[in-house]
Amino acid sequence: MPWRFPGFGRKSQVFLILLVAFAILATAWDWNWFRHPVERYFVKRSHRDVKIADLHVQVNSNLEPTVRLRGVYVENAPWADSRPFASAGEISFTFSLKSISQRRPVVSKLVLIDADIDLERQADGHRNWRLRNPENTAPGRMKVMHLEARNTRIRFIRRDVGFEIVAASAPLEKVSENAGGALTNQILFMGELKGKEFSGEAHTSDVITIVESGESFPIRGRMESGNTRLEVDGTLADLFRPSRMEGKVRLTGQSLAQLQPFVPARLPHSRPYEVEAQLRRTGDATSATEARIKVGGTVLTGDVNFDRVGDRPTLKAALRSESANLADLASLVGMREKTNPKRAAGPAVTLSAEKVGPARTLPVLSDKPLALNTLHALDAEIDLNVKKLKAAGFPALESLKLTADLNDGVLALKPLDLGIAEGHLAGTFVLNGKTPTATADLKIDGRDIRIEKLLAGHALAGTVAGPVSVQVDLTGRGASLADLAGSASGRASVGMENGVITKLADAALELDLGKALRAVISGNQSIPINKIDIAFDFDKGTGHARNIFIDTERTRVVGTGTINLRKEQVELLLTPHPKKPGIFALDKSIHVSGALRKPTFATVARDEGETRTTGAATGPTKNHSR
Numbered sequence: 001m002p003w004r005f006p007g008f009g010r011k012s013q014v015f016l017i018l019l020v021a022f023a024i025l026a027t028a029w030d031w032n033w034f035r036h037p038v039e040r041y042f043v044k045r046s047h048r049d050v051k052i053a054d055l056h057v058q059v060n061s062n063l064e065p066t067v068r069l070r071g072v073y074v075e076n077a078p079w080a081d082s083r084p085f086a087s088a089g090e091i092s093f094t095f096s097l098k099s100i101s102q103r104r105p106v107v108s109k110l111v112l113i114d115a116d117i118d119l120e121r122q123a124d125g126h127r128n129w130r131l132r133n134p135e136n137t138a139p140g141r142m143k144v145m146h147l148e149a150r151n152t153r154i155r156f157i158r159r160d161v162g163f164e165i166v167a168a169s170a171p172l173e174k175v176s177e178n179a180g181g182a183l184t185n186q187i188l189f190m191g192e193l194k195g196k197e198f199s200g201e202a203h204t205s206d207v208i209t210i211v212e213s214g215e216s217f218p219i220r221g222r223m224e225s226g227n228t229r230l231e232v233d234g235t236l237a238d239l240f241r242p243s244r245m246e247g248k249v250r251l252t253g254q255s256l257a258q259l260q261p262f263v264p265a266r267l268p269h270s271r272p273y274e275v276e277a278q279l280r281r282t283g284d285a286t287s288a289t290e291a292r293i294k295v296g297g298t299v300l301t302g303d304v305n306f307d308r309v310g311d312r313p314t315l316k317a318a319l320r321s322e323s324a325n326l327a328d329l330a331s332l333v334g335m336r337e338k339t340n341p342k343r344a345a346g347p348a349v350t351l352s353a354e355k356v357g358p359a360r361t362l363p364v365l366s367d368k369p370l371a372l373n374t375l376h377a378l379d380a381e382i383d384l385n386v387k388k389l390k391a392a393g394f395p396a397l398e399s400l401k402l403t404a405d406l407n408d409g410v411l412a413l414k415p416l417d418l419g420i421a422e423g424h425l426a427g428t429f430v431l432n433g434k435t436p437t438a439t440a441d442l443k444i445d446g447r448d449i450r451i452e453k454l455l456a457g458h459a460l461a462g463t464v465a466g467p468v469s470v471q472v473d474l475t476g477r478g479a480s481l482a483d484l485a486g487s488a489s490g491r492a493s494v495g496m497e498n499g500v501i502t503k504l505a506d507a508a509l510e511l512d513l514g515k516a517l518r519a520v521i522s523g524n525q526s527i528p529i530n531k532i533d534i535a536f537d538f539d540k541g542t543g544h545a546r547n548i549f550i551d552t553e554r555t556r557v558v559g560t561g562t563i564n565l566r567k568e569q570v571e572l573l574l575t576p577h578p579k580k581p582g583i584f585a586l587d588k589s590i591h592v593s594g595a596l597r598k599p600t601f602a603t604v605a606r607d608e609g610e611t612r613t614t615g616a617a618t619g620p621t622k623n624h625s626r
Contacts, residue, residue: 089114165191180218180235271296284308296328372433423449446470466499486566499529514584
């Protein structure tokens with residue numbers, strides 16, 4: 001009577017019978033009968049010497065066969081290093097049932113004992129570990145999920161990317177543990193990537209996962225390359241293609257640029273940095289909580305999230321700082337601090353009728369092409385809050401708040417709030433990099449900015465005080481910052497009410513030598529400023545004065561002129577109208593010309609038809625002053 005298994009179909013019954021028979025056969029079979037045929041097969045296919053001292057196969061409870069080889073020696077490929085490809089006391093492969101479904105060898109566990117393995121891949125795709133078909137340069141098909149290495153040395157070279165690493169494992173003399181479990185194995189490694197050397201040490205469990213296992217193992221380790229050091233303490237799933245990670249990470253170095261070539265992105269030459277965070281990665285999403293980022297003397301704290309899902313990666317960050325240095329923050333985006341030990345004392349002033357040549361100064365705005373391609377590398381949402389912002393040579397800076405939104409090549413700073421001289425510059429900045437020639441839109445509204453704090457350290461410090469208002473609405477187009485400014489159109493204005501100016505400064509503005517002398521002798525007290533109203537309309541980088549009006553207790557000044565943003569030049573003519581003319585007042589105008597950063601001042605004859613008067617015929621433009 002034939003055997004029957006209730007609940008199983010005929011094909012399943014046949015498969016089960018064959019499986020039981022195979023298990024019985026595997027138990028009783030002496031697999032060394034096939035040892036020499038296996039050696040001859042690989043010698044013939046690889047043209048290398050292959051030796052196996054012992055061959056054994058067994059099947060575990062999950063019906064996964066394990067092939068165990070002892071006393072293994074495999075000669076290296078003729079084009080590879082002279083050392084053997086493999087020399088091992090024991091190597092065992094446990095093949096997963098996934099090998100059947102995926103139609104490729106899937107090693108669920110690889111065990112290496114007292115082994116020395118040399119893995120080498122040439123730039124043309126040849127691999128020295130291919131014994132059956134050594135000339136095949138197609139991508140590999142074998143997949144190893146778990147690795148247990150005891151007293152083993154592995155050398156791996158990829159000549160196509162300039163990568164080499166040598167790693168040696170040994171049991172830890174003193175077992176420790178972390179949040180992931182016991183740390184029993186020590187791995188020492190050293191290597192080189194594109195000419196840059198690195199080395200380090202890692203403590204792990206006996207078994208680590210390699211790819212696509214989804215199983216975590218504990219790890220505590222460090223890696224160093226020059227002045228850069230990475231420390232990790234936590235758990236990791238799949239060493240070569242991490243699918244999950246959780247733990248504390250610390251990264252330190254002298255410059256972010258030194259992370260290349262370990263990081264594929266081009267990073268700036270930053271100031272020395274330290275990064276500490278609780279890192280968590282699941283699939284394509286990575287988050288850093290309790291992050292502490294120190295750059296130079298600036299410390300930023302907050303959370304960072306990075307997700308690779310979608311057409312472009314997405315970065316989200318919320319960072320804050322109690323006190324930050326502007327040069328430290330600027331170094332994070334590749335802006336280097338310009339050192340000038342002899343800070344300009346201010347514009348040169350002369351009361352001569354002769355003009356002084358234009359100052360020789362470097363341009364403010366760079367003509368270097370904007371790296372617009374970086375705007376398409378990812379999408380981002382970043383909130384930055386700096387309570388106290390400091391900048392060398394510009395003590396008026398106080399704070400910074402901004403929200404940066406980068407989406408599909410468009411960078412928008414909305415809102416942007418810069419605390420400056422007890423006031424605020426608030427507004428928006430939008431840079432559209434979807435085309436090779438970018439467009440930019442800047443809108444700024446500044447309120448209650450104390451001009452005396454802006455002038456701190458300047459030659460004009462102490463001459464004027466009061467709250468300044470600023471309005472800017474400009475749109476430009478170009479491939480660099482200089483191009484954007486040089487094509488800007490829109491309007492810009494500066495205003496002040498209820499300020500004060502010293503008598504000496506007012507006399508200089510009035511071009512009255514007598515009043516200037518009295519101010520020096522009798523005391524340089526302050527007098528009121530009723531109004532300052534300066535407005536320019538810009539068209540393709542050139543601003544024409546819509547109004548220049550300065551009204552103090554003693555003087556009114558009106559003016560005309562232009563500002564050329566493309567050339568960074570200014571050309572103004574300011575004409576004073578004393579309310580009580582003095583006998584030593586010059587019947588002239590003030591000519592301002594030259595570089596925006598350092599213009600020159602000279603006295604020139606008034607325009608024909610213009611006469612001295614106790615009152616000016618012009619005043620502030622309507623709907624402009626506030």
